[in-house]
Amino acid sequence: MSDRKIQISLPSIGEEEWLACKDPLMSGWVTQGPKVALFEKAFAERHGVKHAIAVTSCTTALHLALVGLGIKAGDEVIVPAFTWVATANVVLYCGATPVLVDVDPKTFNIDIEQARARVTEKTRAVIAVHLFGRCADVDALREALPHNVAIVEDAACAAGAELAEGRCAGGLGDVAAFSFHPRKSITTGEGGMVTTNDSVLAERMLQARNHGASISEEQRHAGPRPYLLPEFNLLGFNYRMTDIQGAIGVVQLGKLDELLTEREHWAAWYSEQLADIDCIRTPAPSPSGRHGWQAYVLYIDLDKSPVARNELMSALEELGVSTRPGTHAVHMLGYYKNEYHYQDEDFPNARDCNNQTMAIPLHNRMQADDYQFVVQCIRRIICG
Numbered sequence: 527m528s529d530r531k532i533q534i535s536l537p538s539i540g541e542e543e544w545l546a547c548k549d550p551l552m553s554g555w556v557t558q559g560p561k562v563a564l565f566e567k568a569f570a571e572r573h574g575v576k577h578a579i580a581v582t583s584c585t586t587a588l589h590l591a592l593v594g595l596g597i598k599a600g601d602e603v604i605v606p607a608f609t610w611v612a613t614a615n616v617v618l619y620c621g622a623t624p625v626l627v628d629v630d631p632k633t634f635n636i637d638i639e640q641a642r643a644r645v646t647e648k649t650r651a652v653i654a655v656h657l658f659g660r661c662a663d664v665d666a667l668r669e670a671l672p673h674n675v676a677i678v679e680d681a682a683c684a685a686g687a688e689l690a691e692g693r694c695a696g697g698l699g700d701v702a703a704f705s706f707h708p709r710k711s712i713t714t715g716e717g718g719m720v721t722t723n724d725s726v727l728a729e730r731m732l733q734a735r736n737h738g739a740s741i742s743e744e745q746r747h748a749g750p751r752p753y754l755l756p757e758f759n760l761l762g763f764n765y766r767m768t769d770i771q772g773a774i775g776v777v778q779l780g781k782l783d784e785l786l787t788e789r790e791h792w793a794a795w796y797s798e799q800l801a802d803i804d805c806i807r808t809p810a811p812s813p814s815g816r817h818g819w820q821a822y823v824l825y826i827d828l829d830k831s832p833v834a835r836n837e838l839m840s841a842l843e844e845l846g847v848s849t850r851p852g853t854h855a856v857h858m859l860g861y862y863k864n865e866y867h868y869q870d871e872d873f874p875n876a877r878d879c880n881n882q883t884m885a886i887p888l889h890n891r892m893q894a895d896d897y898q899f900v901v902q903c904i905r906r907i908i909c910g
C-alpha cells in the first residue's frame with residue numbers, strides 16, 4: 527500500500543468562490559436572482575449563444591430542453607447507448623421513448639450512420655452527447671437527419687469545448703445542456719445550464735423552469751404590482767438555481783479557459799507517455815476543435831493486456847491512483863435491461879466501452895509529480 531492518494535477528480539474551488547457567496551448570503555436574495563442573471567449572461571457570451579438559462583443540474587437542463595421542444599408520449603428520441611444514464615432518463619420523464627443506438631468506440635460519440643438508420647416518423651430529436659468533452663460531429667449528424675428532427679447537445683462534459691475553431695458546444699445543435707456537477711471542469715456544487723439561439727424555445731424553457739409562471743420572480747418584484755401572482759399557462763417545474771450557486775458560477779466561469787488549457791496540456795502529456803503501451807488506446811484528440819477534457823479515458827485492449835480492466839483498476843487503487851470506468855452502457859443497466867429486455871450484445875461497441883474503458887486522474891489540483899506517478903503505476907502493472 528502507498529500513502530499517496532490521487533483522486534480521479536477534484537473541483538478547483540478556492541477563496542474567490544467563498545468570498546463571492548457573501549453578497550447573496552448577506553443581501554437575503556438567495557434564490558435565482560441577480561447573480562444567476564450575471565452567470566447566464568457571461569455563460570452565453572463565452573459560448574457564443576443568445577440564451578443561457580441556469581437550472582439545478584444537467585439532468586433538469588436536458589429535461590427542460592425536451593419539454594421546450596414539446597416532446598411527449600408517443601415521440602421517439604434517439605440516444606447513444608454509451609452515456610450517463612440521465613441522457614436516456616430525461617426522455618422517459620417526458621413519456622417519450624428513448625431509442626438507443628451504438629457509439630463509435632474511437633470517439634465514444636454517437637454512430638451517425640446508425641442514428642440515421644433508426645429515424646422513424648415518430649423521431650422528434652437526437653441527443654448528441656459530447657462525451658468526456660469531445661464534441662460529437664453535429665454537422666454530420668445534421669446532414670444525416672431529416673430537418674424536422676431536433677438536435678439536443680448533451681454538453682454536460684463540454685463547457686468551453688469546440689467542434690471547430692470558434693464553434694463552441696452549446697450553439698451547435700438546436701438546444702444544449704451543461705453540467706456543473708463537481709466531476710465536470712467547472713462546478714457550482716450541483717447545477718446546469720441550457721443554451722439555445724431560438725428565442726421562442728428560450729421563452730418556453732424560462733417559464734417551465736419556474737412552475738410555468740408567465741414572468742419571473744425578479745420581474746414581478748421589480749414591477750409595479752409585486753403583490754399579484756403571474757399567470758400559469760403551462761405545466762412547469764421548479765428547476766431554479768440559487769443565487770449562491772450563481773455567484774460561484776460567475777467565478778468558476780472566469781477560470782474556465784485557464785482550467786481547460788492546463789487539462790489540455792496534461793492530456794497531451796499522458797497520450798505521449800502512454801503511446802508505446804500496446805494494450806492501451808489513448809483518447810482521440812479533436813481533429814479541428816478543442817476537447818473539453820472533462821475526463822481522460824483510456825480504452826484497454828483486453829486481448830493484449832496482461833490484466834483485466836477491473837484488475838488494473840484495483841491494482842491502481844492499491845498504489846493510490848483512483849480510476850473509474852469511462853461511463854456505463856445504458857442498455858446494460860438494470861432498469862433498462864428489465865424494462866426493454868436488452869441483451870448486452872444489442873449494442874456491442876457500447877458494451878465494449880462499458881467493459882474496457884478506464885478514466886485516469888485528470889484535474890486541476892494535480893501537480894506534475896502526480897501525473898508522473900500515475901504513468902509510473904500504470905507501467906509497473908502492465909509492463910512489469
Ligand SMILES: *Cc1c(COP(=O)(O)O)cnc(C)c1O
Nearest residue numbers: 583584585610612682705706707
Ligand atoms: C454528468 C453528466 C450528466 C448529468 O449531469 P448532472 O448535472 O449530474 O445532472 C448527463 N450527461 C452526461 C454525459 C454527463 O457526463
